Amino acid sequence: MNTLEKTQIKQYNITGMTCKGCEAKVKKTLEAFTEIEKADISVENSDGKIYFEEDVSINVLQEKLSEIGNYTIIEKENLPSQNEIVYEEIEKKDASNVEELDLPNKSFSTYKPLFLIVAFILGTSILVQYPFTDFSGMLLMRHFMAGFFIVFAFFKLLNLEGFANSYQMYDIVAAKWKGWGLIYPFVELTLGIAYLINIFPFYVNLITIFVLGISSIGVIKSNLDKKKIKCACLGDVFNLPMSTVTIIEDLSMVAMAVVMLFVV
Secondary structure (H helix, E strand, C coil), X not given: CCCEEEEEEEEEEEECCCCHHHXXXXXXXXXXXXXXXXXXXXXXXXXXXXXXXXXXCHHHHHHHHHCCCCCEEEEXXXXXXXXXXXXXXXXXXXXXXXXXXXXXXXXXXXXXXXXXXXXXXXXXXXXXXXXXXXXCHHHHHHHHHHHHHHHHHHHHHCCHHHHHHHHCCCCCCCCCCCHHHHHHHHXXXXXXXHHHHCCCHHHHHHHHHHXXXXXXXXXXXXXXXXXCCECCCCCCCCCCECCHHHHHHHHHHHHHHHHHHHHC
């Protein structure tokens, strides 16, 4: 049951956050302290308001944030002195919600950028075989895979750090090693080029199945847990929520790679 109690409040500048994924990660890390009842973090304003049940030193907060990313926390100046600390009534927050983000509803308009990008890639993959006298479904799949990986890598590379932070929220490998999130767009780009020039098709399809298969595990788990987190498939450019659309996207690519693996 929610209860109300008086809580000490302090305000901080927090730099290094680049996206909603960063905001959620910083919030989760701070609220993991037993002394902290709630943390209101804003990536837009690069600041935060922390509600303490017991005080935690700035050095301890900084040490913990440094473990999850390149974040710096500084207490705002011109606050009341220690014996003039501001108190206010707040409602206790259910700990089960700390990972949730304020994301849009899962409607067609929400996913419109994703649908348009996929439609453009598919349309281009079909048109390259014009005038379709000897149309090949295998060639269509190869061109689509090439376009998919190259275009999606492009969006991720627009803000590599932002993508890595968002990807870390749900991918099982990136969650343990952030470096995978920084490498992943380059892996996609390499696979895209390999599909485009049709080099080492057997190994390229095998790597695609492995990479996207592992990625799908985190996506499926996040959907089963019903976490309201940001999908990083288009990097940090669009605010797309994680949903079954992401699962279909990953598994469709895996399925095409499997087909091409055995046919090639």
